[in-house]
Amino acid sequence: MHTQALDLRQRLKAAGLRPTRQRLHIATLLFAKGDRHLTAETLYAEAKNTRYPPSLATIYNALRDFAACGLVREIALYGSRTWYDTKTGPHFHYYVEECDDLFDIPEEHIPKLNVPIPQGMRVAGVDVIIRLEKTSEEPLPLAAE
Amino acid sequence: MHTQALDLRQRLKAAGLRPTRQRLHIATLLFAKGDRHLTAETLYAEAKNTRYPPSLATIYNALRDFAACGLVREIALYGSRTWYDTKTGPHFHYYVEECDDLFDIPEEHIPKLNVPIPQGMRVAGVDVIIRLEKTSEEPLPLAAE
DNA sequence: CTGTGTGCAAACTCTTTGCATAAGT
DNA sequence: ACTTATGCAAAGAGTTTGCACACAG
Numbered sequence: 001m002h003t004q005a006l007d008l009r010q011r012l013k014a015a016g017l018r019p020t021r022q023r024l025h026i027a028t029l030l031f032a033k034g035d036r037h038l039t040a041e042t043l044y045a046e047a048k049n050t051r052y053p054p055s056l057a058t059i060y061n062a063l064r065d066f067a068a069c070g071l072v073r074e075i076a077l078y079g080s081r082t083w084y085d086t087k088t089g090p091h092f093h094y095y096v097e098e099c100d101d102l103f104d105i106p107e108e109h110i111p112k113l114n115v116p117i118p119q120g121m122r123v124a125g126v127d128v129i130i131r132l133e134k135t136s137e138e139p140l141p142l143a144a145e
Numbered sequence: 146m147h148t149q150a151l152d153l154r155q156r157l158k159a160a161g162l163r164p165t166r167q168r169l170h171i172a173t174l175l176f177a178k179g180d181r182h183l184t185a186e187t188l189y190a191e192a193k194n195t196r197y198p199p200s201l202a203t204i205y206n207a208l209r210d211f212a213a214c215g216l217v218r219e220i221a222l223y224g225s226r227t228w229y230d231t232k233t234g235p236h237f238h239y240y241v242e243e244c245d246d247l248f249d250i251p252e253e254h255i256p257k258l259n260v261p262i263p264q265g266m267r268v269a270g271v272d273v274i275i276r277l278e279k280t281s282e283e284p285l286p287l288a289a290e
Numbered sequence: 291c292t293g294t295g296t297g298c299a300a301a302c303t304c305t306t307t308g309c310a311t312a313a314g315t
Numbered sequence: 316a317c318t319t320a321t322g323c324a325a326a327g328a329g330t331t332t333g334c335a336c337a338c339a340g
Contacts, residue, residue, distance in 0.1 A: 018314060020320060040305080055322045060305060062320095076223045076240075076274050080304060080329070094263070095221075109260045115250050115275060118239070125276040129221045130260060133269040163339060165295060185330080200297045205330060207295095225304070225329060 004028070015069035022054040026062045030072065035087040037075065037102040075102070076127040092128035105130065160214035167199040171207045175217065180232040182220065182247045220247070221272035237273035250275065 008027045012019040029046055030036075040060045047053040054062070063084050066072045075083040077095060083102060092105040105128070117123060153172045157164040174191055175181075185205045192198040199207070208229050211217045220228040222240060228247060237250040250273070262268060 018319065020314065022321065057306080057323075058321055064306090074223055076221050076272070076276075078219055078221045078227075080225050080227075082223075082305080092260075096266070097269070105260050111256060111258045111260065113256045113273070113275070115237075115254045115256065117275075118277070120280055121241070121277040122280050123275060124242070124278040127221070127272070127274040127276070128258070129272045130258070130262075130268060131221075131270040131272070132263065132266040135265055135267050163294065165339070167296065202298075202331075203296055209331090227330080 004032075011071065015066075015071055017065055017069060021052075022058050023062050023065075025050070025052070025054060026059060027066070027071070030066075030086055035085070035104070037083055037085050037093075039081045039083055041081070073125075077102070077129060078131075090126065092130070094130050094132050096132045096134070098134060156216065160211075160216055162210055162214060166197075167203050168207050168210075170195070170197070170199060171204060172211070172216070175211075175231055180230070180249070182228055182230050182238075184226045184228055186226070218270075222247070222274060223276075235271065237275070239275050239277050241277045241279070243279060 005024065005028070008024055008031070009019045012023055012027065017023060026043070026047070029043060029050075030038075040056070040063055043063070044053075044056050044059050047059065063072065063082075067074045067084060070088060072084045072086050073088045075085050075093065077083050078097075087104070091107065091110055093102055094105060095102050111128070113126060113128075150169065150173070153169055153176070154164045157168055157172065162168060171188070171192070174188060174195075175183075185201070185208055188208070189198075189201050189204050192204065208217065208227075212219045212229060215233060217229045217231050218233045220230050220238065222228050223242075232249070236252065236255055238247055239250060240247050256273070258271060258273075
């Protein structure tokens with residue numbers, strides 16, 4: 001745990017955020033499982049299972065601060081909840097409304113967008129959401145249930 | 146006004162929505178000015194200047210219903226407000242956070258996205274947002290102010 | 291007439307904030 | 316010590332809903 005904890009401490013410092021107990025805890029939850037998409041509530045639910053769960057407000061604040069520093073990335077999406085992505089590089093998403101599921105478009109299929117940029121502006125980010133719908137009910141793998 | 150009013154009545158009917166006084170009023174505001182991007186509050190502000198403004202709740206409900214019927218299109222965006230677009234065909238957007246401004250990417254520059262669609266799914270919609278930032282303050286056209 | 295839509299206000303969801311306390315440097 | 320973050324609860328924005336009344340078919 002130690003090298004990772006140190007690493008997170010460094011990352012927070014480098015981003016200009018004081019590496020507090022709670023922020024380290026939150027960062028650990030965030031980054032321990034590889035790339036993920038989550039909302040504040042999702043993360044709070046996870047944190048609740050740990051020994052010293054941070055408050056919900058602290059999770060909201062931490063995610064906002066992390067996003068402002070580029071440690072995570074906010075995702076443009078329909079609806080009222082804010083989604084965050086621990087993968088910050090350029091990549092796009094599928095979104096399945098029915099299951100409120102968000103997942104990456106595979107790296108090799110990231111389209112190259114080639115649009116003109118208006119005078120005096122620069123691109124701060126690009127979001128692509130492909131909204132999906134199930135065409136039919138799943139062919140239930142197991143009969144019953 | 147009459148042919149247009151009749152047209153709207155037909156469009157609502159065709160969409161399966163009862164063409165009530167308020168919905169017709171709202172549809173008129175929506176579609177009278179060509180393609181636009183707006184939120185419920187924007188539209189409510191406009192409606193307030195008219196003789197019989199619908200209530201805010203009715204505007205929210207109408208926009209939600211219109212979107213469900215494909216008369217307008219919901220836009221995926223950061224933040225908590227829902228934006229609607231009266232242009233329903235495929236096209237993408239620039240978004241300038243600083244001025245909360247949303248505008249179309251010109252038709253001829255709409256990129257063709259060519260990504261694989263997972264088994265048993267179909268594309269319900271595609272949203273592309275190019276988030277822009279000003280690189281510098283505007284070179285004020287007129288000296289003073 | 292019958293059922294759906296409207297208006298209002300209250301409820302709800304998601305997120306931020308104020309203030310006293312705790313913790314980082 | 317000094318400053319910034321935390322926790323809680325309360326406020327805030329945006330949106331939806333319950334209920335009585337109005338209106339379209």
